[in-house]
Amino acid sequence: MGNEPTPLRREWSFSLASVVSSSLIGPASDTLGVVEFDPSDSLIATAGIARKIRGYSLSSLLPHDGTVALLDHSRACEFCICTPAKLSSLRWKPGGGGRILGSGDYDGVVMEYDLEKKVPVFERDEHGGRRVWSLDYSTVDPMVGASGSDDGTVQVWDTRCDGVDCVAVVQPSMVRSPVCCVEFNPYGGALVVVGCADRKAYGYDRRKMTEAVMVFEGHAKTVTYVKFVDGGTIVSASTDGSLKMWKAEEGGDGGARAGVVRTYEGHVNGRSFVGLSVWRNGGLIGCGSEDKRVFVYDKRWGEAVWVEEFDRVGSGYGLVSSVCWRQVGEDECTLVAGGSDGVLKVFVGEKKRSF
Numbered sequence: 001m002g003n004e005p006t007p008l009r010r011e012w013s014f015s016l017a018s019v020v021s022s023s024l025i026g027p028a029s030d031t032l033g034v035v036e037f038d039p040s041d042s043l044i045a046t047a048g049i050a051r052k053i054r055g056y057s058l059s060s061l062l063p064h065d066g067t068v069a070l071l072d073h074s075r076a077c078e079f080c081i082c083t084p085a086k087l088s089s090l091r092w093k094p095g096g097g098g099r100i101l102g103s104g105d106y107d108g109v110v111m112e113y114d115l116e117k118k119v120p121v122f123e124r125d126e127h128g129g130r131r132v133w134s135l136d137y138s139t140v141d142p143m144v145g146a147s148g149s150d151d152g153t154v155q156v157w158d159t160r161c162d163g164v165d166c167v168a169v170v171q172p173s174m175v176r177s178p179v180c181c182v183e184f185n186p187y188g189g190a191l192v193v194v195g196c197a198d199r200k201a202y203g204y205d206r207r208k209m210t211e212a213v214m215v216f217e218g219h220a221k222t223v224t225y226v227k228f229v230d231g232g233t234i235v236s237a238s239t240d241g242s243l244k245m246w247k248a249e250e251g252g253d254g255g256a257r258a259g260v261v262r263t264y265e266g267h268v269n270g271r272s273f274v275g276l277s278v279w280r281n282g283g284l285i286g287c288g289s290e291d292k293r294v295f296v297y298d299k300r301w302g303e304a305v306w307v308e309e310f311d312r313v314g315s316g317y318g319l320v321s322s323v324c325w326r327q328v329g330e331d332e333c334t335l336v337a338g339g340s341d342g343v344l345k346v347f348v349g350e351k352k353r354s355f
Contacts, residue, residue, distance in 0.1 A: 008301045012284070012349045014308065014335070018061040018069035020076050020344040032338025033273065035324040036090045038098040043078070044324070044336055045101055046344060047087035053103065053113065055079040058326070058334070061346045073342075081118055085109065089134045094142040102145060104132030110147050112159065126155045126167055133273075134181040138206060140188055152176025154194055156209060170209050173198045180224050180273075187231040191248060195223030201236050203248060203258065216246050216258045224269075225276035229299060233261070235285055237276040241269045243285065245299060266304045267295040272319055279325035279333055282351075286335050288320025294337050294347070308347070310339055 022030075030050040037044055037058075044056045054077040061076065063069045085105035093100040093112065100121070102112045108127035111120045130151035138144040146156045153176070156168035172179060177198035184206065185191045192209065193216075195201045201216035201223045216223075219238035226236045234246045243264035249257055267274070267289035274288035284305075285297040296306040310320050319340045326334035333349040 008303055008305065009298075010305045011298070011352055012282075012296070012306060012333075013352055014296070014306050014347050014349040016068050016308075017063065017334075017346045017348045018071060020056070020061065020071045020073055020346075022073040022342065030342030031340040032322050032342060032344060033088050034090045035275070035322045035336050035338050035344070036092060037324055037326050037336075038092050039094065039096075040098055041326045041328045043098060045090055045092070046322075046338055047083075047090050047103065048321075048338070048342070049086040049106075050342070051083050051086055053079075053081040053083060053087065053090065053101065055115070056344075058346075062334075062348070073344075079115065079118065081113055081115075083111075088132060089147075091135050091137060091145075093145075094137055094139050096142070102135055102137065104135045104147050104149075106131045108132055108149060108151070110135055110145070110155075110157070122159050124155070124157050124167075126157070126169075127151045127153070133179065134183075136183050138184045139186055140184075140206075146182050146184070146192065148179030148182040148194060150178040152178060154179055154182055154204075154209075168209055170194070170204060172196050172200075172202045172212065178222075180222060181226050183226055183228060185231060186228055189231050193226040193228070193234055195226045195236060197222040199223065199238070199240075201226050201234070201246075201258075214248060214258045216244075218244055218260050221270075224273050227276055227278045229278050229280065229283075229285075234258075235276070235278060235299075237269070237274070237287060239269055239271055241265065241267065243276070243287065243297065262299070262302055264297045264302050264304075266297075266307070267291075267293070272321065274319055274321060275323035275337070277323045277325045277335075279335075280327060281330050282333055284325070284333065284349075286323040286325055286337075288323055288337060288339075290319040292318050292320060292339070294320050294323065294335070294345075296335070296349075306349075310337065310345065311341065311343070
């Protein structure tokens, strides 16, 4: 009896707070591939295939009268920066006071933008023109970042240096399978996790990124996202239609190993990037779906605790392509999601008092 799983509890209630859209943008021209909160959790940045970085103040997206705010992109955004290529990733630079935003694009270029001056201040083109799927910064040394690309490599770069000698190169797969995601341990640990199209994720020691210290094997298709849940727990997403939670452990022989703790299923994901985000304070995992729905999983159970239709009136192909949690609070939470139709939605959650 002691080994039986605890019953699923739906401890949270969610409601729609705002919808940001535009009648001027066609449904196929502005897929929101990434949504990111700034370090203060008060500003949201979005990007996608429209070659624009848009920034929104969260306070302007949260009405105070209990109604759902219906807003237009052009009026709601605080700033808009036009970029030379379609964007696949964004990341706020730690320690930059919310002023510096890094991006990776379809042309294989990593850039940093100064949001006050609205100009690029750093650029690297190390991926041979192959699409950059993901980038991240070290929280230990925010001047160090990493990018993963279709060229099958992770490039580790230092924004204080312009020379090629300052770049480390990691090739997780022997056949150079595309690298779809990379994340440094946000808690300051040495582990860097990387997800690849070869159905595996890899863990590296950021102090010596010569070869993987552990391999995460268990997905049946491309690993599209990897995110830290805590300092030693990682969740991954795959186009096999599942999320998996892994525990990274030290092995008895001095090595390390990764074991699957739980698998999460219910959302539809067979070919696209649908977003993955973890609200660490509440232990909730958010992801999109190829059936135009938003899913929230509690890390304790493999079944979703909340599912919401993103587009009740839409027809044809569409998906929820990006999600991001606000990393504040304990009994209240905020989840922002973007769709392939360019629509941005803000959901607020509250823990039920009965729990």
